[in-house]
Amino acid sequence: MTRPIEREFEGKTAFVVGGSSGIGLASATLLADRGANVAIIGHSTNTPALAAELSADGKRKVIGFNGDASQADFVRQAIADTVAHFGGLDILMCSAAIHPLGNVIETDEATWDRTFAVNIKSMYLTCHYGAPHLIERGGGSIITVSSVQATSNTPNVCAYATTKGAIVTFTHTLAVDLAKHGIRANTICPGSIITPMQEHFAKGNADGRSVEEVYAGLARPVPLQRLGEASEIAELAAFLASPRSGFCTGSEFTADGGLLASLRIV
Incomplete structure (x- = not known):
């Protein structure tokens, strides 16, 4: 019997890396809202407190x-602690x-290595230790979360865009x-999404403009x-996590408002 979408993840457990902000947090929250047990992993020191806040009403775990x-x-x-819990x-x-x-030319070796460590190695480690439990x-x-910049770039994103292309192949x-x-793997390629990372990108490209002007x-x-x-x-992530996407694996799902489909020449 098919469960209603509101409880479709009841009895399931999700491990969300990058789950303390942005797309990861939105996805973790939605999965929990739909019945999943969720572990969020974040570099922020407030990640355990954030998890407690999300669980405070007793409806989320x-x-x-x-x-x-x-x-x-x-x-x-x-991963071991999540499985034990x-x-x-x-x-x-x-x-x-x-x-x-x-x-x-501008990207130094330390930045290059750190970008690959966070953006790619974290995925390898999560799947290396997590897949046996699946x-x-x-x-x-x-x-996995890649980007439209896996294939089409703005200037000055050398390290970031290279990792995003690697994520597609890894997936x-x-x-x-x-x-x-019985394991399916898919990647999401977002365009510009309003997140803390997008705000950081906007500030780095502001050239005297406000963040709102950069967004425009x-x-x-x-x-x-x-x-x-x-x-x-998050809605796309939930679809890919659910049996509703049962015949989807090895694919890229683009969510960019039509950006890559458009050729703007004027």
Whole structure:
């Protein structure tokens, strides 16, 4: 019997890396609202307190871990603690990212290495330690967050965009290798979404403009004439985590307001 969408994740457990802000937080909250047990992993020191706040009304079941998701010991322990607390794992969502600015000449080696550590290694570690638990449950869903900049770039995003392209390929390998275990893997490629990261990007490209003016400029080439909301990406993540997307694996799902479909020449 199919569950109503409001409780479709009842009895399931999700592990959301980058879950303390932006798309990760919106997705973790929606999954919890629909019945999932959720672990949020964030670099912010307030992640456990945020989890407690989300769970305060007794309707959501959320725990939080504060640490560096590019460090193997931390990820391994956070997954072990999540499994011990909730009894298993069914959904992995990897959305942790940093967004440094700079071209290949300006980007120093330390920035390059750190961007790959946060944006890519965290996904590898989450899946390396998490996928065996999905296999134990007979399958599950892995959702990674890439970007439209995996294929089409603005200037001065060398390290960030390169990692986003790598995420797409990494997700393909997950889909191919883990399908026999009943695990699906898909990636979301958002356009400009209003998040703390987007605000950081806007401030870095302000050139004397306000954040709102930068947002207006980013929205101008978008056919829908606006930026996206984190809650809209969360709805896509929930679809990919659910049986409703049962025949979807190894795919990129773009949510960009039509940006990549549009050729603006005037």
